[in-house]
Amino acid sequence: MSDTMVAKLSAEISARMIDEPALPIEYASSSSLETLIADFVEQGVAERGYLTSGDLKRVAFVKNGEKLSNKTKNALASNTEEAVRQFTKMALSASNPEFAVRILLGLDGVRLPTASCILAWTLPHKWPVIDVRSWRSIARLSHGQVEEKMIGGLKVRHWIAYNKIVQSVAIITNRTPQEIDVWLYSYDKKTKKANRKGI
Structure with missing residues (x-):
């Protein structure tokens, strides 16, 4: 992923994080x-x-x-x-x-x-969690510039790109990587739910 794309996505995510608060994260518990x-x-x-x-x-x-x-x-x-x-x-x-x-x-x-x-x-101040939901959020927010489908699952290349974006957003928003990955996870849940309702 190019530095230009990282900068563009980081700005988009940072702006959305201000406008759209995260839903509470829901693991099994x-x-x-x-x-x-x-x-x-x-x-x-x-x-x-x-x-x-x-x-x-x-x-x-x-x-x-x-x-x-x-x-x-x-x-x-x-x-x-x-x-x-x-x-x-x-x-x-x-x-x-x-x-x-x-x-x-x-x-x-x-x-x-x-x-x-x-x-x-x-080390929540240093690293984010990557999963399918957070990667889908990155793909959606890229407006088609980042491929959403992960044939064979998430790869190290996805992690490298994801971490670059999250670290950049952390600098812009003054939030921890963990707070950002929670927001991305919940953004996917929120947008999927809205799509099902036809909003």
């Missing part, structure tokens, strides 16, 4: 997400600089609507405690968004949206 983030703060996860296997499972559980398939559970369980510690430590200390997620994708059972949750829910 937003209280689970709030509890997880509060626990991470209380336990000093950001300061210690890594996640444990238990932390990783909690992130995946909350991200996936408080249910995990047996395949995902088994994949997550196959990571050793040391691997989880070292991979998350490297990712959380990375400043390059591509490196950060590529490191986390080396853990079994972790796909791109969950990798972004690991980063964002540990």
Whole structure:
């Protein structure tokens, strides 16, 4: 994505964020997400600089609507405690968004949206969460300049572009990347609901 497109989308999103407040985010239980983030703060996860296997499972559980398939559970369980510690430590200390997620994708059972949750829910001032809803918002707000369909799911290239836009909006609006990703997520829900009603 070109710098011109990033600047244009960032300006559009920033203006809309002022005019259209976000809906409350609705994971399976937003209280689970709030509890997880509060626990991470209380336990000093950001300061210690890594996640444990238990932390990783909690992130995946909350991200996936408080249910995990047996395949995902088994994949997550196959990571050793040391691997989880070292991979998350490297990712959380990375400043390059591509490196950060590529490191986390080396853990079994972790796909791109969950990798972004690991980063964002540990360091909300630094990273956003990417998911299908937030990417669709970017595509809609680009007025056809960004492709909405993600054949085979979200890729690292989507994350790189998304992170650039969110970081730019954060500078313009003085909001955290997490606040911006919540707005993008809720914007998609709001526009889908309006489209169904024919508004």
